[in-house]
Amino acid sequence: MSRAHAQERPPAPEPLPIPVLDSHTHLDIVVGRRGDVDDGSQEDAVTVDADRVRAEIDAAVAVGVTRLVQVGVDLPSSHWGADLAAASPHVLATVALHPNEAPRTADLDEALREIEALAALPRVRGLGETGLDYFRTGEGGVEAQTASFRAHIAFAKRYGKALVIHDREAHSDVLKVLKEEGAPDTVVLHCFSGDAEFARECAERGFYLSFAGNVTFKSAAHLREAALVAPRDQILVETDAPFLTPMPYRGRPNASYLIPHVVRFLAELRGDSLEDMCTALAANGERVFGQW
Template sequence: MKTESAKEAKKRRRREPPPDPAPLPGLVDAHTHLAACGGRDAESVRAILDHAQAVGVEAVVTVADDMIDARWAVQAAHWDERAFAAVALHPTHAGELDDAARAELEEMVADPRVVAVGETGLDYYWPGKSESAASPEVQKDAFVWHIDLAKRIGKPLMIHNREADQDLLDILAAEGSPEVVIMHCFSGDRNVARECVDRGYLLSFSGTVSFANADELREAALLVPDEQILVETDAPFLTPHPYRGQPNQSYCLPYTARALAAIRGTDDETMAGILGGNARRAYQAPLQ
C-alpha cells in the first residue's frame, strides 16, 4: 500500500471543504460569489444556500466581477429568496465599461433583487502582472461612473480596494460618497480604518482577519464601531483559519464571525446579531 507523502496530503487537504462550523444564527454573508462556488443554476444555488442556512447564514449577497458574472448574480437573486445581488465591473475589468455595459448595468441595478453597486474601486496589484487588467487611469474613470450610478439609484456602493488606499479615498472625497459605502474585504491598516470609520463607511471583514499574520487587520477590526462592521466570505476565496487555502463557501461564515467576536471581546451570539443586523440595514429591503 502506497503511503501518502506530506506534499500529497497538503494538496488533498486544499481540495477538501472545511467541516461545518457550529451553527450561529442571524448571519448575512455580505459578499460572496455564488457562480464561482458552483452556483450556476437554481438547484446548485439552493444547495449552497441550504448548507449555509443550516449553520445560521440566513441570506447572502452574491457579487459580480464582469458582465457575465453580473447576469449570473441577478439570476441567482431571482432563483432563491435568500440570495441578493450586487453588480458592477471589477476594477481589473474596467476597460469593459463601454456604452453597452453601462446601459445593461443601469438596467440591472434597478432590479429590486439587486441591493448594491459593486464590486468597484481600484486595484493596483494586478496592472503590470496581468495583461488583461485595466490600467489605474481606466480604473479611476470607471470608479467615478460607478460612484455616480450608486448615488443616482440610491443603493450602497461596494468597494474593492487593493493597494490603492489614498487614491481611492481621494476619489470618494472628490466625487462625494453615496449614503452607504461598504469597504468589501477590508485590508487596510488601523489608520485607513479610522479614516473610513470617520467618513461613516462600513468595513466588511473576511477570513483574512483570522490569519496568523493579520495583526494589523485585527487592530482595524477592533476599532470599528458596532454599527459599522460587516462580515463576509468572499467565497470561494479567503477561507478562514485554520482552513486557509481550502475551498470557501457561505457556510464557513460562522468561523469568521466567531473570530471577530474573540477580537472584539464579545460573545458569539451578540456578534452575530450585530453583523447580521448591520447587513440588513446597509442593504435595505428586501433583506429580512
C-alpha cells in the same frame, strides 16, 4: 497538505445562535462557473449547476447564515446574480465591472450602461465590486479603472444603492475619488485590507468595514488591529468565497457556510458576546442592503 486534501470541503461549523449574512460571495465561482473570472470574456454567459447553487445556500442557512449577497464582477456574473436574487429569498445581488475588468472591456461605456440597467432592479441592492486595484493592473489601466469607479459611484447615488468597493493597494486614491465625486449614503469596504489608521478614517466617513477570512491569518495583525477599532455598528463579515478560507482551513475551498468561523473570531477578538456580534451584523446588513 496534499492536493486531494486541499480540495476537500471543511466540515460545517456549529450553527450561530442568531442568523447573520455573508455580505460578499461569488456563488457562481463556488459552484464551478465556466471560465476564469479574470478572462475578460464578457460575451460568455455564466453556466452553473442550479442544484449545487441550492445546496450551497441550504448549507449556509443550516448554520445560521440565512442571507447572502451575490457579487458581480463583470456583465455575465452581474446578470446571473440579478437573476438568482430574483428567484431566491435568501439572496440579494450587487452588479459591477471589477476594477481589473474595466481596462480590458472593449466598449466600457456600453458595458456601464448595461450595469446601470441592472442597478435599477429591486433585488439588486449594490454597485460593486468596483474601485481601484493597483496590484494586478498597472499604470496603463488606471484611467479606465477610475472612470469605471466614478460611474459606479454615480449609479449608486442615482438608485440609492450601496457602493461595494474593491481596494487593493489604493487606499488614498479610493478616498480621493470618493471625496471628488461625493460618496453615496452607504459605502462598504469589501475585504477590508487597511490598518487601524485607515479603519478610523473610513469609520469617520460612515463607511462599513467588511472583514473576510484573512482576518484570522497569522500574518494579518494589521487587520486584527483594524477590527478592534472599527465601530460595531459599521462592521460586516464576508467570505469572498471561494477565496480567503478562514483558519483553521486556509487553503481549502471557502463557501458561505464557513462564515461562523469569522463571526466567532471577531467576537472573541473584540471581547463581544457571540449573541451581540450576531445581532449587530444582522442589523448592519439590513441597513446596508435592506430587507431580504
